[in-house]
Amino acid sequence: MNQAFQLTGKTAVVTGGTRGIGRAIALGLAESGANIVLLQRSTDTSTQESIKALGVRCEIVHCDMENLDEVKQAVPKAIEAMGSVDILVNNAGIQRRSPAVDFTEEDWDDVIKVNLKAVWILCQEAGRHMLEKNNGKIINIASIASFQGGLYVPAYASAKGAVGQLTKALANEWSSEGINVNAIVPGYIATEMNTALIDDPVRGRQILERIPAGRWGNPEDFKGAAVFLASDASNYVHGHLLAVDGGWLGR
Numbered sequence: 569m570n571q572a573f574q575l576t577g578k579t580a581v582v583t584g585g586t587r588g589i590g591r592a593i594a595l596g597l598a599e600s601g602a603n604i605v606l607l608q609r610s611t612d613t614s615t616q617e618s619i620k621a622l623g624v625r626c627e628i629v630h631c632d633m634e635n636l637d638e639v640k641q642a643v644p645k646a647i648e649a650m651g652s653v654d655i656l657v658n659n660a661g662i663q664r665r666s667p668a669v670d671f672t673e674e675d676w677d678d679v680i681k682v683n684l685k686a687v688w689i690l691c692q693e694a695g696r697h698m699l700e701k702n703n704g705k706i707i708n709i710a711s712i713a714s715f716q717g718g719l720y721v722p723a724y725a726s727a728k729g730a731v732g733q734l735t736k737a738l739a740n741e742w743s744s745e746g747i748n749v750n751a752i753v754p755g756y757i758a759t760e761m762n763t764a765l766i767d768d769p770v771r772g773r774q775i776l777e778r779i780p781a782g783r784w785g786n787p788e789d790f791k792g793a794a795v796f797l798a799s800d801a802s803n804y805v806h807g808h809l810l811a812v813d814g815g816w817l818g819r
């Protein structure tokens with residue numbers, strides 16, 4: 569059975585691997601044997617160095633998710649660097665918080681571009697390549713805001729809701745072609761994205777009290793779900809939104 573979770577010889581493209589959930593997922597896939605391509609806008613090499621120390625290959629392809637021309641070129645560049653792409657993890661995301669009446673058009677456009685349109689383009693580019701070889705795994709990082717509206721995050725909830733639907737739409741088309749398209753649904757995770765919430769004594773406490781597991785999640789919590797959805801262990805799992813939320817959605 570352990571063999572079913574092995575990723576040796578596979579190449580995974582991960583967006584937003586510089587920190588937080590994306591960094592943990594990239595490391596988790598590498599720990600299971602995958603070579604990694606990090607799509608990132610910064611020149612930071614700390615994740616790359618940690619992955620290389622595991623004995624697998626790791627390349628960085630520059631890609632700012634707000635620049636859609638760069639996004640369109642990213643998967644072809646990853647294929648050029650590694651020869652093939654077997655796994656795509658769409659993790660990079662941004663958050664903008666404001667009451668709806670004050671929410672700016674610029675914030676709306678930025679969030680929809682990074683959290684939805686860039687995800688769609690990367691799925692399309694990776695899907696083209698995976699369809700040619702009838703094999704591939706796509707994992708989109710959705711959110712509990714794919715199911716719930718959240719508070720003061722109208723663009724984020726709209727984008728993440730759409731990521732959930734995009735995951736199902738692509739799974740409907742590509743499941744019979746050997747491609748698994750699924751999503752991971754993080755709950756409240758202690759990363760930079762949530763610094764404001766964690767630092768807010770009232771909201772921070774309210775959130776913690778509602779999490780059945782009794783703690784915020786941490787990036788390490790995502791390694792298992794990512795390896796499962798990237799590996800043969802999930803070959804008959806299609807269009808699924810897998811909550812890693814400490815039980816939040818069940819409450």
Ligand code: NDP
Pocket residue numbers: 583584585586587588589590607608609610631632633634658659660661662682709710711712753754755756757758759760761762
């Ligand atoms: P972080 O803010 O810790 O990390 C975000 C990552 O996305 C960073 O690597 C960042 O790179 C990258 N990124 C942001 N904008 C761009 C851009 N324009 N181009 C390239 N890379 C970019 O977030 P998390 O780890 O918490 O979140 C990861 C994913 O999980 C996101 O999709 C988020 O929406 C989702 N999620 C998180 C939850 C949480 O509670 N934390 C809950 C539900 C979903 P850089 O270093 O360059 O800024």
